Amino acid sequence: MNTEISYRSFLNRDRLIHVVDNDANTCEALTLLFRLEGFQTAVSLDMTDFLGRFEERKPDVVVLNAIMDGASALPVLEEVKALRTGVPVFVISDTSDVGMTVEAMRLGASDVFVKPIDTDRFVRAVRETLRRDVHIGAVRDGQREVEIRGFTQLTPREREVLQLITNGQSNKEAGRELGISPRTIEVHRARVMEKLGARNTADLIRIVLTS
Numbered sequence: 001m002n003t004e005i006s007y008r009s010f011l012n013r014d015r016l017i018h019v020v021d022n023d024a025n026t027c028e029a030l031t032l033l034f035r036l037e038g039f040q041t042a043v044s045l046d047m048t049d050f051l052g053r054f055e056e057r058k059p060d061v062v063v064l065n066a067i068m069d070g071a072s073a074l075p076v077l078e079e080v081k082a083l084r085t086g087v088p089v090f091v092i093s094d095t096s097d098v099g100m101t102v103e104a105m106r107l108g109a110s111d112v113f114v115k116p117i118d119t120d121r122f123v124r125a126v127r128e129t130l131r132r133d134v135h136i137g138a139v140r141d142g143q144r145e146v147e148i149r150g151f152t153q154l155t156p157r158e159r160e161v162l163q164l165i166t167n168g169q170s171n172k173e174a175g176r177e178l179g180i181s182p183r184t185i186e187v188h189r190a191r192v193m194e195k196l197g198a199r200n201t202a203d204l205i206r207i208v209l210t211s
């Protein structure tokens with residue numbers, strides 16, 4: 001049976017996705033995106049509104065900007081995960097920030113997306129998270145388990161690069177520490193991602209955290 005078709009046909013309409021972002025245009029775009037997929041949506045332009053509405057009705061998915069009201073929103077991510085409601089939280093960021101991605105994943109984010117968001121991949125990630133919740137049962141703290149594979153295939157240098165990247169260092173910082181160029185770090189990182197089956201930096205971090 002095509003689980004995606006059966007899933008979309010009768011479950012999206014009962015699922016609430018709460019988008020939290022100071023940028024009204026982002027909220028509007030994501031609201032339209034998920035409503036076209038059949039989801040219910042809620043929007044908060046500030047943290048006070050989000051926290052108040054979260055208590056009224058816990059959403060099935062939270063989409064949270066990493067920076068809200070001029071400050072890091074990761075403490076709120078930590079607070080949501082500490083409630084152990086199993087609500088998945090997807091973090092979005094206006095800029096690529098490896099350090100923030102590392103911290104978000106450590107705090108329990110399901111994934112991190114950088115603007116401009118790949119909407120097709122974003123929707124697939126949300127569907128997968130909800131479908132696994134429906135067909136497999138509650139996932140620990142709302143996160144997907146990632147199979148550890150390919151680690152033994154990494155060279156010593158690739159393991160060093162993996163460690164530095166997942167510690168939050170940029171390509172430039174990692175290159176400086178290892179005495180190689182940022183471009184070489186990028187090449188090593190691409191090979192690490194291929195061997196571990198990771199799609200992005202968030203996947204790499206998740207693999208390390210679950211090893």
